[in-house]
Amino acid sequence: MSFQWPLPPLRVPPVAPPAALVAQPTSGAVSPAAFPHQQFQYTLDNNVLSLEQRQFYEENGFLVIKNLVSDADIQRFRDEFQRICKKEVQPIGITVMRDVAIEKSEYVPNEKVVSKVQDFQEDEELFRYCTLPQILKYVECFTGPNIMAMHTMLINKPPDSGKKTSRHPLHQDLHYFPFRPSNTIVCAWTAMEHIDRSNGCLVVLPGTHKGPLMQHDYPQWEGGVNKMYHGIKDYDKNNARMHLVMEKGDTVFFHPLLIHGSGQNKTQGYRKAISCHFASASCYYIDVKGTTQENIEKEVLEIAKKRFRDIDFITIQDVWRFRGRLVKGERVTL
Numbered sequence: 629m630s631f632q633w634p635l636p637p638l639r640v641p642p643v644a645p646p647a648a649l650v651a652q653p654t655s656g657a658v659s660p661a662a663f664p665h666q667q668f669q670y671t672l673d674n675n676v677l678s679l680e681q682r683q684f685y686e687e688n689g690f691l692v693i694k695n696l697v698s699d700a701d702i703q704r705f706r707d708e709f710q711r712i713c714k715k716e717v718q719p720i721g722i723t724v725m726r727d728v729a730i731e732k733s734e735y736v737p738n739e740k741v742v743s744k745v746q747d748f749q750e751d752e753e754l755f756r757y758c759t760l761p762q763i764l765k766y767v768e769c770f771t772g773p774n775i776m777a778m779h780t781m782l783i784n785k786p787p788d789s790g791k792k793t794s795r796h797p798l799h800q801d802l803h804y805f806p807f808r809p810s811n812t813i814v815c816a817w818t819a820m821e822h823i824d825r826s827n828g829c830l831v832v833l834p835g836t837h838k839g840p841l842m843q844h845d846y847p848q849w850e851g852g853v854n855k856m857y858h859g860i861k862d863y864d865k866n867n868a869r870m871h872l873v874m875e876k877g878d879t880v881f882f883h884p885l886l887i888h889g890s891g892q893n894k895t896q897g898y899r900k901a902i903s904c905h906f907a908s909a910s911c912y913y914i915d916v917k918g919t920t921q922e923n924i925e926k927e928v929l930e931i932a933k934k935r936f937r938d939i940d941f942i943t944i945q946d947v948w949r950f951r952g953r954l955v956k957g958e959r960v961t962l
């Protein structure tokens with residue numbers, strides 16, 4: 629695949645945000661006057677985050693909360709993941725993904741062939757993650773009170789085969805999302821075990837959530853790249869990189885424009901994390917035609933058309949309407 633650099637800037641179609649989009653205070657909220665000299669763009673006014681936490685997210689685009697999910701809950705997610713790998717349960721809508729290094733090999737029903745499960749919104753056991761009150765308490769600081777779970781994943785990063793395909797290139801999650809505004813979207817990502825650089829922790833470029841959505845494409849990696857693992861070629865190489873070392877249960881909340889990725893898993897274990905992208909139910913869909921997101925729209929629709937052979941016409945927005953599930957409040961526009 630060839631690409632011309634530099635690429636034209638992103639053009640978002642002129643869709644006016646509905647009036648309902650204006651963030652409403654949550655119950656028990658403190659008024660903006662609580663921090664009279666502060667201008668906040670990326671967080672909403674409520675009394676959950678400390679001033680320091682709020683300033684950190686505003687400045688860096690992410691926030692780590694230690695020890696947020698219990699060992700007992702994580703064990704339940706592990707158990708259900710094992711049942712899915714063994715095909716003891718086959719939840720509707722789920723995608724079971726294999727690493728590109730073994731994509732053509734025979735499916736043996738165990739976790740060693742599964743690099744990720746996606747779209748577990750119909751699996752009540754895994755979906756519990758998206759409804760945990762302590763997660764939603766933080767999510768509401770970014771989305772407001774009407775909350776949709778839009779995208780769910782349990783990532784089981786395999787030991788690298790030697791081809792470096794266990795890496796996830798640096799990217800912005802917003803590239804995948806045909807809805808806005810970006811500031812009322814947030815990812816919660818919870819470490820299911822100790823995660824550091826040896827097993828491929830998250831790597832973030834702090835502050836990059838303040839920049840634009842960038843052009844994404846497949847990286848030119850010799851050993852191959854996983855399906856839809858697009859990366860940013862032109863990120864600022866001078867931007868500081870931070871490796872997020874996390875303990876079991878620690879959770880990072882991050883902005884969908886934050887540039888992030890994950891390194892190789894150099895251990896023999898399968899590195900596990902569970903995540904959900906939440907959005908305000910008042911977000912609105914955009915048309916990605918003529919924008920940098922057209923390439924991912926094309927790939928998603930190709931897969932969707934194969935899966936839903938009996939449906940004549942499907943849009944990217946339909947795919948997201950099908951994936952999304954309300955977790956709190958009212959399903960407004962998404």
Ligand SMILES: CC(C)CC(=O)SCCNC(=O)CCNC(=O)[C@H](O)C(C)(C)COP(=O)(O)OP(=O)(O)OC[C@H]1O[C@@H](n2cnc3c(N)ncnc32)[C@H](O)[C@@H]1OP(=O)(O)O
Nearest residue numbers: 723724725726727728731732801804853854855856857931
């Ligand atoms: C914010 C968030 C969205 C960020 C991200 O998560 S980025 C990554 C998102 N990735 C995805 O959404 C990919 C989702 N994966 C899938 O839809 C599936 O796993 C598929 C890639 C379509 C494979 O589906 P499956 O049911 O396993 O079907 P098959 O085994 O028949 O394979 C169909 C064709 O796909 C190929 N394939 C399978 N796994 C991978 C892979 N890891 N990387 C590259 N190619 C792959 C497979 O070889 C086959 O190719 P052909 O034989 O048709 O040429």
Ligand SMILES: Nc1ncnc2c1ncn2[C@@H]1O[C@H](COP(=O)(O)OP(=O)(O)OP(=O)(O)O)[C@@H](O)[C@H]1O
Nearest residue numbers: 795796797798825826831871888889890891892893
């Ligand atoms: N030279 C590079 N250019 C572009 N992206 C890179 C480069 N090196 C690593 N990355 C990406 O940065 C993220 C983290 O890389 P990181 O350096 O942590 O892991 P690694 O290179 O796999 O292992 P190591 O810890 O040995 O450096 C991953 O998304 C990886 O794909």
Ligand SMILES: O=C(O)CCC(=O)C(=O)O
Nearest residue numbers: 783796801888889890901
């Ligand atoms: O390696 C990980 O767990 C992060 C994956 C990721 O960023 C993604 O799937 O969007």
Ligand SMILES: [Fe+2]
Nearest residue numbers: 799800801888
């Ligand atoms: Fe991501």
Ligand SMILES: [Mg+2]
Nearest residue numbers: 831890891892
């Ligand atoms: Mg490196």
